[in-house]
Amino acid sequence: xxxxxxxxxxxxxxxxxxxxxxxxxxxxxxxxxxxxxxxxxxxxxxxxxxxxxxxxxxxxxxxxxxxxxxxxxxxxxxxxxxxxxxxxxxxxxxxxxxxxxxxxxxxxxxxxxxxxxxxxxxxxxxxxxxxxxxxxxxxxxxxxxxxxxxxxxxxxxxxxxxxxxxxxxxxxxxxxxxxxxxxxxxxxxxxxxxxxxxxxxxxxxxxxxxxx
Amino acid sequence: xxxxxxxxxxxxxxxxxxxxxxxxxxxxxxxxxxxxxxxxxxxxxxxxxxxxxxxxxxxxxxxxxxxxxxxxxxxxxxxxxxxxxxxxxxxxxxxxxxxxxxxxxxxxxxxxxxxxxxxxxxxxxxxxxxxxxxxxxxxxxxxxxxxxxxxxxxxxxxxxxxxxxxxxxxxxxxxxxxxxxxxxxxxxxxxxxxxxxxxxxxxxxxxxxxxxxxxxxxxxxxxxxxxxxxxxxxxxxxxxxxxxxxxxxxxxxxxxxxxxxxxxxxxxxxxxxxxxxxxxxxxxxxxxxxxxxxxxxxxxxxxxxxxxxxxxxxxxxxxxxxxxxxxxxxxxxxxxxxxxxxxxxxxxxxxxxxxxxxxxxxxxxxxxxxxxxxxxxxxxxxxxxxxxxxxxxxxxxxxxxxxxxxxxxxxxxxxxxxxxxxxxxxxxxxxxxxxxxxxxxxxxxxxxxxxxxxxxxxxxxxxxxxxxxxxxxxxxxxxxxxxxxxxxxxxxxxxxxxxxxxxxxxxxxxxxxxxxxxxxxxxxxxxxxxxxxxxxxxxxxxxxxxxxxxxxxxxxxxxxxxxxxx
Numbered sequence: 001x002x003x004x005x006x007x008x009x010x011x012x013x014x015x016x017x018x019x020x021x022x023x024x025x026x027x028x029x030x031x032x033x034x035x036x037x038x039x040x041x042x043x044x045x046x047x048x049x050x051x052x053x054x055x056x057x058x059x060x061x062x063x064x065x066x067x068x069x070x071x072x073x074x075x076x077x078x079x080x081x082x083x084x085x086x087x088x089x090x091x092x093x094x095x096x097x098x099x100x101x102x103x104x105x106x107x108x109x110x111x112x113x114x115x116x117x118x119x120x121x122x123x124x125x126x127x128x129x130x131x132x133x134x135x136x137x138x139x140x141x142x143x144x145x146x147x148x149x150x151x152x153x154x155x156x157x158x159x160x161x162x163x164x165x166x167x168x169x170x171x172x173x174x175x176x177x178x179x180x181x182x183x184x185x186x187x188x189x190x191x192x193x194x195x196x197x198x199x200x201x202x203x204x205x206x207x208x209x210x211x212x
Numbered sequence: 213x214x215x216x217x218x219x220x221x222x223x224x225x226x227x228x229x230x231x232x233x234x235x236x237x238x239x240x241x242x243x244x245x246x247x248x249x250x251x252x253x254x255x256x257x258x259x260x261x262x263x264x265x266x267x268x269x270x271x272x273x274x275x276x277x278x279x280x281x282x283x284x285x286x287x288x289x290x291x292x293x294x295x296x297x298x299x300x301x302x303x304x305x306x307x308x309x310x311x312x313x314x315x316x317x318x319x320x321x322x323x324x325x326x327x328x329x330x331x332x333x334x335x336x337x338x339x340x341x342x343x344x345x346x347x348x349x350x351x352x353x354x355x356x357x358x359x360x361x362x363x364x365x366x367x368x369x370x371x372x373x374x375x376x377x378x379x380x381x382x383x384x385x386x387x388x389x390x391x392x393x394x395x396x397x398x399x400x401x402x403x404x405x406x407x408x409x410x411x412x413x414x415x416x417x418x419x420x421x422x423x424x425x426x427x428x429x430x431x432x433x434x435x436x437x438x439x440x441x442x443x444x445x446x447x448x449x450x451x452x453x454x455x456x457x458x459x460x461x462x463x464x465x466x467x468x469x470x471x472x473x474x475x476x477x478x479x480x481x482x483x484x485x486x487x488x489x490x491x492x493x494x495x496x497x498x499x500x501x502x503x504x505x506x507x508x509x510x511x512x513x514x515x516x517x518x519x520x521x522x523x524x525x526x527x528x529x530x531x532x533x534x535x536x537x538x539x540x541x542x543x544x545x546x547x548x549x550x551x552x553x554x555x556x557x558x559x560x561x562x563x564x565x566x567x568x569x570x571x572x573x574x575x576x577x578x579x580x581x582x583x584x585x586x587x588x589x590x591x592x593x594x595x596x597x598x599x600x601x602x603x604x605x606x607x608x609x610x611x612x613x614x615x616x617x618x619x620x621x622x623x624x625x626x627x628x629x630x631x632x633x634x635x636x637x638x639x640x641x642x643x644x645x646x647x648x649x650x651x652x653x654x655x656x657x658x659x660x661x662x663x664x665x666x667x668x669x670x671x672x673x674x675x676x677x678x679x680x681x682x683x684x685x686x687x688x689x690x691x692x693x694x695x696x697x698x699x700x701x702x703x704x705x706x707x708x709x710x711x712x713x714x715x716x717x718x719x720x721x722x723x724x725x726x727x728x729x730x731x732x733x734x735x736x737x738x739x740x741x742x743x744x745x746x747x748x749x750x751x752x753x754x755x756x757x758x759x760x761x762x763x764x765x766x767x768x769x770x771x772x773x774x775x776x777x778x
Contacts, residue, residue: 041423048424070281080307082255082375188309191335191424195375198423202374211399212374 029150033201036143040097040194043136047187050129053122054180071185073103073161078192085196090204093196095156098144100189101137103161107182108134110167118179119172133186140193151204239267240323244297244316246330250339253368254308254376254422257301257334258294261316261327271320275299280311280331308335338425340378341366343418348436351404356441359384359405363418366428377423387413387435411440 027035078096079085088096108130115123115130168178202212242264251257263273275288288299299314312334316327344364350357361382369376377399383392384405397403397418408414415433467474711719 044424074281078309080309081303082308082370082373083303086373086375188333188335192309194423195335198377199374202372212372 027146029204032143032147032150033197033204036140036147037194037197037201039136039140039143040190040197043133043140044187044190044194046129046133046136047183047190050126050133051180051183051187053125053129054120054183057121071181071188072107072163073100073185073189076100076103076159076161085199088196090151090200091156093200094144094148094151095158097193097196097200098141098148099159099161100193101141101144102158103163104137104186104189105141106163107165107186108137110163110165111179111182114168114175114179119176238269238322239265241265241267241269241271241318241320241325243325244273244318244327246314246316246327249312249314249330249332249337250426251306251334251337252339252341252366253370254335254338255303255368255370256306257332257337258298259288259301259314259330259332260294260298263297263318264325266318267320267322269320269322271318273297274317274319275314276317277312277314279307280313306334309333335424338376338422340369340376340420340422340425340428342428342431343380343420346416346418346431346434348414348416348434350436350438356406356410357408357439359408359414359416359436359438360402361405361416361418361434362402363431364401366420369420369422378420379423380418380420381427382416382418383430384408385415387415392417408438410438413437 076096076099079088085093112127112130112134115127117123118126120126165178168175168182244261244263246259246261249257249259259275261273261275263271275291276285277288278285286305289302289305290300291298293300310333312332313329314332315329318325318327343366346361346363349360349362351360363380363382365371365378369378371378379399380397380401381394382397382403383394385392386409395403395405405416414436416436417430417433419428419430421427709720713719
């Protein structure tokens with residue numbers, strides 16, 4: 001009898017400790033998903049704002065005529081519509097998001113270094129926002145890593161999306177044009193990431209019914 | 213040369229055709245313009261354009277697009293679903309995260325024109341439909357009712373899968389007002405609005421927006437009436453007001469009842485005059501004696517040593533012209549009867565001044581009478597004299613006299629100091645004695661004759677009042693009537709002034725009736741060693757020696773004390 005009670009007590013203590021550890025471990029899955037969704041949302045909003053700053057003095061039509069045809073992340077196979085996107089499993093969604101995000105770490109670094117000397121009237125705002133963009137991208141990357149661990153998905157090999165350009169160009173026009181083009185590519189890719197993560201948010205977590 | 217001529221001819225024909233067409237009013241259509249494209253759910257989208265000038269000819273419009281990175285041009289699959297001048301891209305035709313290059317071509321018989329191309333990425337043009345099923349509910353609550361607004365997501369939006377994330381916004385306005393109040397509801401589908409005015413009608417509208425997109429249109433307003441909930445608060449205030457009114461009424465009634473004391477407190481009455489020792493309540497009781505006795509003080513009116521100066525004068529006037537002024541001395545307060553007075557020795561300054569000499573004026577009137585030397589003393593104003601006599605008899609002022617009176621005993625006659633008996637005819641006592649009787653106004657009495665001193669000499673002679681007849685005539689007789697059988701001194705005692713004590717006290721000496729002879733009348737005012745005055749009086753108007761001014765010689769040895777006092 002005494003031993004049983006002791007066993008009971010021991011079990012109870014272990015259970016309590018485990019609960020504590022779980023709680024100490026940190027953010028729950030729901031909260032983590034919510035957090036990464038919010039981060040991606042902010043990221044896209046920032047890129048949109050940066051694009052607007054560029055377009056305020058940059059004739060969009062003229063720039064389009066001269067820009068390169070494809071973003072460096074175009075080779076990544078992504079769903080084109082909702083049906084395709086909803087068919088993807090969570091890990092693929094997450095993998096896509098992570099791949100895209102990873103593909104932009106180098107270009108964003110280059111954009112940050114170039115934004116300083118960009119021949120644009122809104123250079124200061126553009127410069128600060130570009131730096132924020134870089135920081136938020138890194139944060140999101142870290143969050144996605146934790147999410148991967150949280151979700152327990154198998155660590156899939158991320159697609160490699162190399163970025164080969166070292167700079168934006170040498171002349172003023174080409175630098176502006178390339179900057180604008182890269183930013184537009186990032187804006188789209190950030191939208192993709194945000195969309196995928198929000199789908200992921202509503203699918204895997206037990207969110208409140210009125211949210212999803 | 214042929215080619216040249218052909219081209220020239222072609223150009224000429226073209227120009228002619230253009231010219232002709234212009235003159236005819238028809239032309240190629242103007243350029244259409246794409247006004248916008250929208251995707252309500254991030255699955256389909258629609259583009260609209262506005263046509264340009266049609267050039268007077270029926271014009272058709274076609275929309276062409278090609279995807280970014282592809283050269284394949286596609287035409288709009290659906291011109292009808294979205295209405296006129298629109299192109300609807302179904303799900304199959306919609307690709308996300310790719311640019312659509314869209315342009316519209318207008319074509320008529322004369323030609324065609326192409327619009328400006330537009331690049332569209334579907335994920336950037338998301339504008340959801342309006343929220344569905346907006347309901348407004350009035351909920352009763354403690355301080356007051358509030359509005360609970362609820363709605364549903366737009367029909368096509370797929371928020372369930374998370375494909376589209378919508379945030380909502382609502383606005384409220386009183387129907388009579390112009391300004392809206394906006395509220396952000398987030399991703400929830402219900403909202404509570406508080407602090408709305410009672411009895412008013414409100415309109416509520418809701419709209420939504422995707423996470424990265426455009427706001428939807430507002431829903432059509434939902435109207436709601438806030439009930440009158442102030443009644444509950446009013447009833448409490450009504451109770452409070454009634455209670456306060458009741459308190460006010462009670463207060464006013466109390467003040468009204470006690471208004472005299474309140475008035476006394478606020479406006480203290482001015483104290484009225486008071487007489488010390490006077491109790492007005494005695495007036496009410498009606499006993500005046502007590503009241504007046506309180507008023508009467510022991511030492512009022514103030515009296516002093518000069519009380520004996522108070523003299524009441526009895527004015528005696530001559531019947532015809534002569535005026536006789538007799539001073540009635542009011543010196544005997546305690547002698548109620550006339551007969552007991554023997555204060556003929558007293559006099560006063562004032563009495564002197566009252567003497568008037570009238571005889572000098574009268575001249576020779578009544579010469580016969582004068583010659584007779586009869587002066588009849590008459591009382592001038594009978595009633596007054598009576599009073600005065602009475603007064604003299606019953607003196608009003610009670611204070612004691614300093615003079616020590618020694619009853620000489622039985623001086624019954626009332627003596628009046630004759631202050632002045634002006635008479636312009638020498639008086640012959642003897643003639644008086646005999647002939648005066650006939651002239652005496654009063655037949656009955658003895659002739660009152662007076663021995664008059666010289667008119668100029670304002671000397672006083674004392675006369676004795678015999679009686680007062682019914683006409684208020686004093687019948688006088690001189691005290692020193694030599695020949696008069698009616699002079700009757702029997703039983704009369706006269707006081708002789710023995711001495712004068714410093715404080716104006718006359719010491720009277722009782723003397724036998726026979727006056728001794730006065731050696732010198734003017735020797736001493738104060739003393740008479742011998743009654744020379746009497747003898748002088750007995751002698752007919754013989755002016756006694758040197759007439760001393762200021763010395764009042766009086767018959768019978770009496771000294772006018774007033775001279776001494778003067």
